[in-house]
Amino acid sequence: MLIFISIIFLFKPEIKSQAAFDSLKIKLPKHYFKTVIIIDSYRKANQNFTDTLNPLATKLKSYGIKQFNASFYTPIYTQTTDVKENGVTKNTHLLLTGNFMLLQPLFGGISQHSLIKAGMGVRCIINSGKKGVWFVDASPFVTKDVTYESKGYFRLASTIVYSHNVSENFNWRVGATKSFLWGNKHYWPFIGLRFGKLDKVNFSIQFPRSINLNIPVGPKLSFSMYTRPQGGMFNFSNSDSLYKVGSESTFSYTRYELNTGFRADVRLNDAFNFYISTGISSKNNVTFYSERANKARPRLPYKNYFFSKTMAPTLYVNIGLVFKFGKTRSFYKDRNMYDVMDLNNANGVGDNSINTGNPQIPITPKAKKDINLGSVQDLIDYNDF
Amino acid sequence: MKRFYKIVILVYLFFYSGYSVAQNPKDKVTELRIAFISKKLELTASESEKFWPIYNEYNDKIKAVKKNLRQSYKKGVDNLTDKEAEDLYQLDLKTKQAEVAIHEQYSAKIKEIIGAKKIVKLHVAEEEFKQEIIKNIKEKSD
Numbered sequence: 001m002l003i004f005i006s007i008i009f010l011f012k013p014e015i016k017s018q019a020a021f022d023s024l025k026i027k028l029p030k031h032y033f034k035t036v037i038i039i040d041s042y043r044k045a046n047q048n049f050t051d052t053l054n055p056l057a058t059k060l061k062s063y064g065i066k067q068f069n070a071s072f073y074t075p076i077y078t079q080t081t082d083v084k085e086n087g088v089t090k091n092t093h094l095l096l097t098g099n100f101m102l103l104q105p106l107f108g109g110i111s112q113h114s115l116i117k118a119g120m121g122v123r124c125i126i127n128s129g130k131k132g133v134w135f136v137d138a139s140p141f142v143t144k145d146v147t148y149e150s151k152g153y154f155r156l157a158s159t160i161v162y163s164h165n166v167s168e169n170f171n172w173r174v175g176a177t178k179s180f181l182w183g184n185k186h187y188w189p190f191i192g193l194r195f196g197k198l199d200k201v202n203f204s205i206q207f208p209r210s211i212n213l214n215i216p217v218g219p220k221l222s223f224s225m226y227t228r229p230q231g232g233m234f235n236f237s238n239s240d241s242l243y244k245v246g247s248e249s250t251f252s253y254t255r256y257e258l259n260t261g262f263r264a265d266v267r268l269n270d271a272f273n274f275y276i277s278t279g280i281s282s283k284n285n286v287t288f289y290s291e292r293a294n295k296a297r298p299r300l301p302y303k304n305y306f307f308s309k310t311m312a313p314t315l316y317v318n319i320g321l322v323f324k325f326g327k328t329r330s331f332y333k334d335r336n337m338y339d340v341m342d343l344n345n346a347n348g349v350g351d352n353s354i355n356t357g358n359p360q361i362p363i364t365p366k367a368k369k370d371i372n373l374g375s376v377q378d379l380i381d382y383n384d385f
Numbered sequence: 386m387k388r389f390y391k392i393v394i395l396v397y398l399f400f401y402s403g404y405s406v407a408q409n410p411k412d413k414v415t416e417l418r419i420a421f422i423s424k425k426l427e428l429t430a431s432e433s434e435k436f437w438p439i440y441n442e443y444n445d446k447i448k449a450v451k452k453n454l455r456q457s458y459k460k461g462v463d464n465l466t467d468k469e470a471e472d473l474y475q476l477d478l479k480t481k482q483a484e485v486a487i488h489e490q491y492s493a494k495i496k497e498i499i500g501a502k503k504i505v506k507l508h509v510a511e512e513e514f515k516q517e518i519i520k521n522i523k524e525k526s527d
Contacts, residue, residue, distance in 0.1 A: 019486075026450060332415070333419060334438050
């Protein structure tokens with residue numbers, strides 16, 4: 001009885017407040033993440049193969065890229081806990097992710113191939129409430145050449161990262177990632193460093209994903225300069241008889257390029273933002289691997305290629321639309337939650353090099369415009385005038 | 386492929402027409418308020434780490450409670466039946482009680498983190514921000 005009374009006494013304000021709140025039957029948003037749909041289009045100019053001695057290069061003639069990507073993430077579970085001993089609020093976020101990519105490698109000398117990469121995955125982000133945030137992502141996907149009758153190929157990309165917020169101005173990350181972004185199956189260490197606040201000018205190195213200099217210029221506009229890899233590993237139909245050894249109906253087509261460019265992010269409102277970027281695409285590599293020749297080494301990157309060329313640098317254009325749905329809990333000035341958002345955005349959904357540009361992190365407005373009574377009715381009443 | 390782009394354009398037009406292009410003024414005021422309070426409070430890194438998650442939660446609850454009441458009044462008060470009027474009256478009372486209870490609960494938590502001096506500063510900053518807004522609106526209306 002005494003214990004019961006003590007508990008009531010100890011948690012009295014909480015119980016009273018919760019009861020008063022519950023009596024109103026108001027539902028607060030459960031999640032911190034909105035459901036986000038990203039439509040991304042990427043185009044790289046065609047270039048001729050200059051190696052006239054290579055019969056495959058002669059046959060292929062030229063190479064360019066047209067890529068369309070639709071991806072989403074949605075929160076499926078969020079748990080928030082107040083830790084009594086140290087007063088911190090920690091939370092766990094489970095997100096469902098999905099990705100569909102349509103890639104058209106533009107070879108001038110052979111028929112047009114449409115390659116798809118599609119998959120659904122999960123990611124879990126754990127905010128310890130103190131200095132650290134954990135990020136775990138698993139993105140299984142299937143690649144297939146849909147232009148011709150061909151079998152699909154299943155792959156799994158994954159990432160685990162620990163992010164440590166030393167201060168608002170400095171963050172480091174360490175982890176590991178299995179990614180196909182560099183044109184092959186690679187197990188990379190993940191190493192990240194960020195200097196500067198996430199809602200101010202900051203410089204961030206996130207190996208092997210990106211290097212960014214972010215410059216927010218107002219609540220609606222943000223610029224960035226960046227370098228990041230773009231690529232993947234796809235199933236390619238042998239309908240043009242590019243691979244002549246054996247009788248395989250498909251082989252692996254891999255590509256990567258290192259894009260260095262300038263990007264503008266425009267936040268029109270809470271439900272929509274878009275980005276546009278352009279720059280130079282260098283290290284443009286295209287490689288064809290035989291499945292059979294590499295089958296004996298399943299856990300290693302493919303080494304036995306029958307064609308590989310690196311083209312001269314070229315221009316690229318990338319445009320993206322980001323649609324956001326749903327209401328969320330607030331996390332203003334919450335350093336760890338900003339980091340949670342950044343981790344989620346820096347690691348593109350479905351092992352892609354797509355970054356939504358942290359539109360969830362509010363950039364403080366400088367001027368007091370558009371203030372009217374309707375917008376401040378929660379703050380003031382007539383007695384204040 | 387062209388079909389995809391058509392869909393994207395249609396979705397974009399839907400959003401463009403359905404939502405105001407400008408940022409929601411309420412969100413803008415919230416951001417200004419947060420910036421104002423943040424500047425006035427001068428929290429240490431360790432205080433800031435614990436304070437903002439709790440303060441955000443407090444604001445979310447207070448906003449939700451006020452919005453709930455406002456929306457109930459918006460339905461119209463001229464043709465209310467006695468029962469509806471009584472319900473609305475009770476809701477008004479419950480809302481005020483909930484506001485006080487939430488304030489009490491979260492003030493206690495915040496006080497543990499930043500201490501009594503800074504919690505007084507916080508209340509002063511909130512009041513000063515209100516006055517800034519009123520001044521701004523008055524200037525515009527003159």
